[in-house]
Amino acid sequence: MADITISLPDGSQRTLPAGATATTLAQSIGSRLAKAAVAAVVNGAEADLGAPLPDGATVAIITADSDEGRHVLRHSTAHVMAQAVTRLFPGAKYSIGPAINDGFYYDFELPGGRTFTEADLATIEAEMAAIVKADQPFERAELPAAEALEVFAAQPYKREIIERVSTGAADSEDAGEIGSGETISVYRNTPEFVDLCRGPHVPSTGRLGHFKLMKVAGAYWRGNEKGPMLQRIYGTAWDTKAALEEHLHRMEEAEKRDHRKLAVELDLLSFPSQLGGGLAVWHPKGALVRKLMEDYSRQRHIDGDYQFVFTPHLANANLFQTSGHLDFYKDGMYPPMEMDNGTYYPKPMNCPMHCLIFDSRQRSYRELPLRLFELGTVYRYERAGTLHGLMRIRGFTQDDSHIYCREDQLQDEIASLLDFVMSVLRAFGFDEFTANLSTKDPQKYVGDDDIWDRATAALQAALEKYGLAYKVKEGDAAFYGPKIDIDVKDAIGRTWQLSTIQCDFNLPERFALEYVGADGNRHRPIMLHRALFGSVERFFGVLLEHYAGAFPTWLAPVQARVLPVAEGHQAYAEQVLARLAKEGLRADLVEATDQLGRRIRTAKMEKIPYVLVVGDDDVAAGTLGVNPRGGEVERGVAVDAFVQRVHDEVAAQLAMA
């Protein structure tokens, strides 16, 4: 038999006997590689390790510790879960089971409408472990559609996919299940379980094992709200036990940082059920932090040449008719109020009102760019199931700005906006940013192609000038104009979409906004929508999770707590407190009715940046014992030195901007 020649990614070549597989190849390179291998890339396409290699192929081995490798592990684990479910629940229908970030899911329909319980997860996990132990091979087969339909005679969801594929109606949702082409590929592990799948898979189930089933949820078949509701089981799967444990640990950490939990623990705000869903009340400490955020934002806007405006919470329906919100967005608006002189709605947005301000008198080109700013509270009817703490809420405040400018000012304005946005976000402790540029949806847009092109180019040029990494999302723009969204990465690596800069060619048209140009003629301005926090409430929630409740000194509701060691030190403690207050520090005092250790513990749990202990030595010397958050205790610190230190620290935190 003739040998075959295989090229490796580094350009080198290997000669193997005909019929050799990627497994053979990996073994010939090294036993470590063979052990880590889960699949291969053959001539650019992912393939099973066990598939015979064609002569002259370029082959790369996919190892379990790569993103692609984990993807294969997760997908294979999803198959094992489906097999376990069909064993435990005879008659279960399985639909799709892709790999996702950190894991996988699989959707099922159980006979008689039975649903999975939490307890079922443990049973399924145990069955999966048995399948892994049995080390069943994953065997690939390719079948004509007619035969595949027979194989899946009892599986209507699989049949539906096969039918869609064979009639050419497959879409991206089917892609994980099935490749394109005439034949349908299936994977079989033991005669009892077969699944429709494009692959690749690990050679056998014994290669798997570091997984955990996480939760049960409902999910629509093909994401269609009108379609049947299936039962989805989510799991996580990793290449090593350590990686799995690390992931579970990360999940726990994220849970500890949950802003809803921290908001209660730190007495910042609450969502009383009497108030109604998705509505929050701010307690004094939360309100104080919010005020600090807002004050900082206001000052930056003053420095940035913004003009402050205020607009009411209600508006006549005519306004939203003009703006188009009643046509496009009525479902997201609260129901109308009928009053003697018309119909009124709570505002879902501030922009129409800002347009009225622009339009209140004749505008000159000399006034542009005109930057209007408002911390504007809006009300949106979010569907009950979508509410989520501060992240998705029904009444919230936007740090909303609308900038009216000439087209020739667009690029500079966007570039300076980008600078402004990032500078403000840095002051709040974010330093990793990425952006998305959303471009025209050719099916749905208003305005000339020409202006879309120029505005998109302006956004892109601004991103490049700023040197910000960005992705282009083709066709993702709103109908009224292209936009930039800015994501930040938080302390535990999660990304949050916060700021947005959007061009709008629609509202100036609808409100017939005009300015008088240098040429004496009337021109239509371009409008930019811009929010930095997005929603003050949501931004507060993100900050709370980012800092795990330990706000930096400049934002902490209480910056320092004075603790007299014993009652005899109360008078001196009060003097210290008065001094701190005079210096503009936010400090409080807890009397010595409890033991010192206990009071320190309470202060630490409240995540106060500085605990100041004063006793005999301090009374005598006019000093403090300083116990900083996350630091070592320092004795005998002069009060002046402490005040200076806090001032310097706050200044340094804000200088990050």
Place this chain on the structure above:
RNA sequence: GCCCAGAUAGCUCAGUCGGCAGAGCAUUUCACUCGUAAUGAAAAGGUCGAGGGUUCGAUUCCCUCUCUGGGCUCCA
């Protein structure tokens, strides 16, 4: 809106196979006066989310609603 799971003291939770409701922490009071993450004792604290049904009797079983959590869908 849809699927699933919940709602018991301020918080975290246990419990009642249908018969007077429990713990820890927090709160209040008393004692202790203490130098860096929990001193001790006592008291007080509940329409068992709301409404309806079944029952001699419902916090417990059933129904509806409200709110919450996990998802799905949605987010101009």
